[in-house]
Amino acid sequence: MDFADTLRAARQRRRLSQLDLALRAGTTQRHLSFMESGRSRPGRAMVVRLGESMELPLRERNELLLSAGYAPVYPHTPLDDPSLAPVRTALGHILTGHLPYPAIVVDARHDLVLANDAFGLITEGVAEHLLRPPINVLRVSLHPEGLAPRVVNLAQWARHILDRLPHDDLYDELSGYVPHVAPGPGHVGFAAPLRLRSSRGELLLTTTITTFATALDVTVAELKLEAFLPADAATAALLTG
Template identity: 90%
Template sequence: MDFPQTLRATRQRRHLSQLDLALRAGTTQRHLSFMESGRSRPGRTMVVRLGESMELPLRERNELLLSAGYAPVYPQTSLDDPSLEHVRAALGRILAGHLPYPAIVVDARHDLVLANDAFGLLTEGVAEHLLRPPVNVLRLSLHPEGMAPRIVNLAQWAQHILDRIPHDDLYDELSGYVPHVAPGPDHVGFAVPVRLRSTLGELRLTTTITTFATALDVTVAELKLEAFLPADTATAALLAG
């Protein structure tokens, strides 16, 4: 799509009116209407401001700039690059700080980037081919040779996962691994604990997700740290022991 189409579609996807976005971006509704109709070509600064005002992920802000004919503003650096040593060090400290609870870092594709030593509790009995890089943690969770046979509430946990991802090829693959269960009256996706059989006993784990809110690099902005925390005192005691 060209810039006018991209801007209009993105604004509508973010559930913003022209007036809402114009006020956020410090411009007028008339000017925004002209940009969406192609009657006005915005400068690079305005495109950056529009991306910021719609609170787009950095990757999408770059795509908006490209659609307007400008080079991307936000770099995408390999996590192995020396310039991101401080990021790797910070992640390492956070992962260690979550012990004895499992914690992982994944990228935008949900591929495993880093994990702490308690990650092994989640991967007990998992088929070797699912642990070969790149390890997709969603596939690891729901594959019949992954964690799925050990998840007591598999249907509910699977729905929790599928609710979080776009309807793409991975969604189609994952949804084929588990029976469809319509959400019941008690369904609250974000609060679903996973009940996992392990050598320690049954673990009830809830998850939290942390991101780099002020990152200016696409790679860093797309990293997510997911910690598996005890959902009851019995699980806390098992993990502490």
């Protein structure tokens, strides 16, 4: 898409009116309308400001810049690059700090980047082919040879995962693995703890997700740290015993 189409699509995805975005970006609705119609070509600073005002992910801000004919502003550095050593060190400390509870780091594709030792309790019995890199943790969660046979509340857990995904190829694959659950009349989105059979007994786990809110590198901004925390005293005892 050209810049006008890219800008309009991004604004509409965030359910912002032209006036809302214009006010956020410090411009006029008329100017924004001209940009979306292709009648006005914005400067680089304006494109950056529009991306910031819509709170676009850094990858999408770079795409917006490219569509306007400008070079990307935000670097996309491999995680093993020496410049990101402090990030890797920080992630290692955080993962260790979550012990004895399982915790992982995933990238934008939900591929496993790092995990602490307790994550082995989650992946007990998972087929070897699902644990060969790149390891997609959502595929591991729902595949019939992954966690699925051990998940007590599979239908609810699956919908909790699928509700977070765009309707892409991964969504199509994963939705084919799990039973359908019809949302009730008051449905506003599934949120379910994970009830998982393990060698230590049945675990009731809730999850938290942490991101680098102030990251200026695409790689770092897309990392997510997910921790599995005990949702009851019995699970806490099983994990700490």
